[in-house]
Amino acid sequence: MRTIAALELADCRRIAAAAEAMAAQHQASVSLAICDGGGHPLLVVRLDGASPSSTAVAMAKARMAALNGKPTADQEAAINGPRPALLQLAGVFKEGAVAMGGGLPLLHSDTCIGGVGISGMTPELDGAIAAAAAAALQGQPG
Template sequence: MRIVPTLELADCRRIAAVAETMAIQHQATVSLAICDAGGHPLLLIRLDGASPSSASVAMAKARMAALNGKPTADQEAAINGHRPALLQLAGVFKESAVAMGGGLPLLVQGLCIGAIGVSGMTPDLDAAIAASAASALGETA
């Protein structure tokens, strides 16, 4: 048996604060979502000016990153390249999950304990905000 760390609300708030700070610095109107390792929502924030759809997309990015334990940008690149069959994953999960840049697994001791998804700007900026926020835990994928 092994003991697996889990995200607590205080962790989610710390991660979200880092994401929000970076978003404000870049004048980015984004939504960010944090979920547990099973893809269940823990925290959702839609910054002022962010589109309503960005909240759903942020959660879908977080869910995909958590359930795969991989950055969504890597999955998007694989789909666009040599692995189009990965498009089927969203259907397998039975809930919204997308392989679009901006979702990162949250790792502790090499284990995926959840994920963050950011949506609303360019894939590169969404991913940069997510990476900055994920660093609040000290490990990233």
């Protein structure tokens, strides 16, 4: 048997603060979502000016990253290239999950313990904000 780390509210707040700081630097109106390793929501924030639909998309990106343990941008690239069958993953998960850039798995000791999803801007900016958020879990500067 092994012990698996779990995200706590303090972790989620640190991750969200890093995402909010990066979004502010870029004047980005985004939503951010953090979920646990099972894809269940832990924290969802819609920044001022972000589209209402961006909250659902951010959660779907976070869920896909957590359940698949891979960046959603990599999954999007695979779907657009050699692996269109990966489109079926969202249906397998039975809840909203999308393979669009802006979602990253949250790792602890090489184990996926959750996911972060950012939605509202370009895939590149969403991804950069997600990277800053994920780095905050590791105590790294965004």
